[in-house]
Amino acid sequence: MLPELVEYILDFLHDVYNRGTLLSCSLVSRDWAQSSQRILFAYIHLRYSPFWHLKYPGVTGILSHRLNSILNETPHLTRYIRVLRIENSGFGTSCWLNTEPSLPQLLSKLSSLRSLVLNTIRWENLSEDRQQSFRALLASPTLSSVRLRRCSTFWQFFGLVSMAPNLKRLSVASSSLEPDLPDDHRVLPKPPTLDVLELYDTALPENFTSTVSQYLDITRLHTLIFLDYGSYVSAVPLLALLGQTGTLQRLELNDIPEPTDFDLRQIPSLRQLSVVNVQMGQQEQEPSRAHLVQFISGIPQVEDICIEVEALSAWPEGIHWDVWAKLDDLLTTSEWNHLRYITFNVCLYRGGSLFPMRPTHPSL
Template identity: 30%
Template structure:
């Protein structure tokens, strides 16, 4: 007696789908096989969502991608609410359209199981985003489920605003900063005022990834180290430090050694492109 595709045990179906979780084409094909395959396939298909659009237009002299894709996704989760619960990671780019910003805010409220938010500023300043979009992002970051924050390709006018954004993520465990900087970063590092995160938070990171240009790396690394104990960087399991540029080499080496010493007993994974010199085992 031959067994039909619909009679396979659910455990076997789930195992097949899990094995293909990184193959979007395979997942979409699986979702169309039969009802028992649909739910598990959708769980992977919608686990990571990226709000972007390939159409482009100009805004105050800058090229950016509009986010009309938000419309389609919002309509989808409005008709099939269970799909919103599958989203674990969200990647979002700047939205400079009032209607789209409002739609983003409504959409974010529905992503109740979101764990990671990745913001690609695309070369914009945080202050260039509308108040509506900033409020929507900060509200989302405040969720107790958000433990992973990625910030890429952007700038802050004030380091205090950068720290306020970090401080909004009260349960932060994994932080990734790529090509980020603050205009007043060096001034802030040299300030004598107490260095803490807002609201007296005490964060303990287990993963830190920095991919920065040399002019940002030193002051930003010093700034993060100054945040202790508000942000504990001494129990990292994963550390990635990638810097570009050939200046301030000795200072970069010392800053990198400092964070390595803090985590000499906890590090399990290390990615590094800073030559430490000497007979270091790192």
């Protein structure tokens, strides 16, 4: 079979999350095995479950233990591991990260890692040898992306990620940053230059811009995603800085900013804008619609805009389909003639939860 066809079949199985069939394909032949292994080992998720003690007594991190054994037997598989996600069971000191002996050995093998995801980890609760293993992993020249979720003492983690010489993307989620730096912080002579910064539900201190510059160069960001479901106002100093540097091209916000908070016209390099919390479908939200039209017409430098609309509906009595007519009205307004592309993602409420209705991609 043609190698291109093999790759197509395996990529399709990967897209539909059919790992069982991928495992079977890895046993077909040498050609199928190599391509299957490349996909199967591209993403590794190490986590803890107390139920595994029933089958593997005495082993606190069975996934780490088994993966380390596999890589000892077949070391060529290490080059396929591109993304590693490590998830702790909690903030306690007796976490599996400290008690699983195979973890430092495993981390030292990952020479081709591109992305690292750390979830629910408290740095000061890690033993010294585990801290050293993570420092070595973060210093890998291949690592370009780090995601921190629910990790405490974040300035310490910022100091750690600044050790990644080729770091380009940093994501921080469900966290808070204290205004004061730790006593042992150090200023790097040449901090890594970020291309993408993602902040999800993470309130920023007033001195964030000046403080983060101690660890990372954020003056050349081309993408900023700031989804704080309290307010985006804490990102205003950062937006002002990026307006001066002239590199920011893509911005994603949770709601429509008020001109009194920050005028996006001060970022002349901005070309793509996403707003993910626009509510329509009820009469009292008409002012929000008018605000949306006025807001977009006031940023002539933007060419591509994505709007995620929350169409509030009383399910199952019915969906307020007039929201679609209102979207049509928006598409025909002459005030948006400067736009080249418009994308609408419509989410409907059902039982108190949001259900996305995608794709809805009208284009101009």
